[in-house]
Amino acid sequence: MKSLDIILGLALAIGGLLVPLSGDAYLMGLVFQLAMWVALAQSWSILSSTTGYLSLGHAVFVGIGAYVCVLLTGTVPFAAALAAGALAAALFAGVIGMPALRVQGPYFVILTYGLAELVRNVVMRIESAIGSFGRMIFLVPSFEVLVWCMVGLGILATIGAYAARHSAFGAGLAAIRENEVAAETVGVPVARLKLLAFIASAVIPGAVGGLSVLRTGYFEPAQAFDPVISFTIVTMALVGGTETVRGPVLGALGFTLLSEALWSSLPQLYMIVLGLTLIAFILFVPKGLSGLADRMTGRS
Template structure:
């Protein structure tokens, strides 16, 4: 119990420090932390569906983009906070609307179905934008300051992490893990598998919607190619993979490590950094197929408690 209290104290301290970042750090550092928190929010929300139930989704970029476009279309019409929240709710509603038929599809079919979904939404918005405005991109003006955006991402990132943690350690979470292990047995044991997957899908879509909404304002220019880019989904999967796919703390670590590594690479080798990143991904998957956190965890578990 004392150990747990110490852990909570430690986490509270980190959160307090994160709150203080804009007060004493440079704009560059604040932007970096904003990026970090954004990827944390995306990765933690991704594992709620894909990590816990094993339904590997490439659809996160669809929700990210939807949130961004919702914000772009409503900005200057509704207050900022409401816009962010609604961006999340729109994605939640969208996920709920398509959830039942989509989640009947398993394994590789689900992977390519969700890839198709994000490409579909991308081209839908390309055509929609051409119809509506004649051009594909949108410029957003009078966006909130860096500090406001930072605190919003901090809230969303913390919210996603806490949600992932509580879902994992709840009755609901045990149900989701049972689905991942043996879906038919889970169903025969009284778990309403379709509703459980559907709920996880919705929760998982809520956070990228909000992140997308905030990021649209942060970038102040968006177009469908960048916000619906499958690279968003893949980067999230890589982060989740680094942390072992189903771990709350692993996802956190994966997001931090990959964001920092790509930041460092980008600063050092702006032309090669994507190539190096690709090579690193292949290297790690090949030599640490269970993620980088796994060997460390194994060692910790072996020690006497």
């Protein structure tokens, strides 16, 4: 199955990189969305799937990356603005990670959601205080370049998620997920590993936020820090399956394509049908699309 995963992954990556050459705006937009959600779901899995610390605050990293990128666009090169957004998200994760990761279970879920809302409101206050209720963005790269960059982030996030699972670092994170107290007792540097995973999971969303806001050409804090982003990331990870690297990829593909199909065929009932479908899927396919694929191929 691993060889098949690699083949399918390479096919998706190559296909995504070739799509901008077609010049089809709709297809490029679809690939941009797919790659964005793959990157976000994989980055989320670096922390939450490996350690069991369920985060509902990944929107804050997306928003911080978008805000920093907007502030720097036009004054520094595009790549530097994007890198600064990713670095700012990582620095924020490093600052708040140590105290935040002291709590576990539902308290961590609530804390991460609350932090995201806090930062969103702080940014909204700052923008309101300086009289800016939205920022238009000029001098952005072509859409083809943005698509290539987003596909690259999706590939990079997938490689990072694989490395986080199949390394000594990943083994330590798995030990934390199974029994944090026992892991610390046998010498696993629990606090350091959790913080590193938290920082690693923030870098890609920061860059994703920068690319997303450059695509729209307009920054508005409520949209950049939208909590729906966090909920969608978790939903995709659960739909795809959290036990394998291919899970977030399958979840992003399934969720995005289902959303597109429902939006085009049932625009009035889109959200209702999508919600019912996801509820039924989680109830009857608890291991996600990844587990379903294993069942269909006879893999235990």
